[in-house]
Amino acid sequence: MDAPQEARDADVSAIAALDEPTRRRLYDHVVRQSDPVSRDEAATALGLARQTAAFHLDRLADESLLDVVYERRSGRAGPGAGRPAKLYRRSAKQVAVSLPDRRYELAGRLLAQAVEESAATGEPVRTVLHRKAEELGTQLGEQDDNTGVLDLLERYGFEPRREGDAITLANCPFHALARAHTETVCGMNLHLLRGMLHGLGEETLTARLAPTPDRCCVRLDPGA
Structure with a gap:
């Protein structure tokens, strides 16, 4: 498949991913925040089970709509500081699909x-x-x-x-x-x-x- 077609298919897939109501609510919540959001924070804010929030956040990341970053929220470093938290923020990806095709x-x-x-x-x-x-x-x-x-x-x-x-x-x-x-x-x-x-x-x-x-x-x- 050629690169423009691959890019177009990826954009269609990304838009389709946002068609799911819970996923769209999570995306909108993340992009409204000034700092990256954890799974727990997103789940609490929207009243979702953590597992549900994690599933949809990862799907948004798979579609390149969100970036994943890892940070230690405790502010500590070194042994005993704990594992970095998996956080989500809006990616730089721009999505546009037009039918008929426009350039x-x-x-x-x-x-x-x-x-x-x-x-x-x-x-x-x-x-x-x-x-x-x-x-x-x-x-x-x-x-x-x-x-x-x-x-x-x-x-x-x-x-x-x-x-x-x-x-x-x-x-x-x-x-x-x-x-x-x-x-x-x-x-x-x-x-x-x-x-x-x-x-x-x-x-x-x-x-x-x-x-x-x-x-x-x-x-x-x-x-x-």
Whole structure:
């Protein structure tokens, strides 16, 4: 399984873990505390059996929603200080699942890079954005020699569909941005896809703007 799909599956699993009411109450309790929480503290705060609290806290840790740390609450060290307590605190994991697939973080990084480089060099923002998008697309295409064009497009949320020799893209990963800032985002998308084709060494397809309702603004047509 590829890394983006693995990450997506992990996020779905994490969200599913929070669907259990007791587990969600424990998670909310832990994240409201300024210090890590022990099993006993969590159980007492929520009126749960210690075994129940321990089971759900460990499940949250398994999903990387909580971090586990060990501390001696007595403040003592050395022989006789006792075993460190197992404590829980919110992890740095960020969970986001969108259906259809959206990649707003990717767009945000590209736009931020373009603004910063433009401010430093005086080059027009849109020119920098197109170059950065094409460079990123090339990197994505070069990452795996065994990846085909349909697989790569699927991996990044474009939902490719074969239509004869062409490929249409049923989903735009930047949908809301593209609706509000069509020219900017569709131009970025076009260059990102051109870079992907270049990185894959795909010479039989060309990315072209072809705006169509309910589809990505880019279409891959046969021919150079």
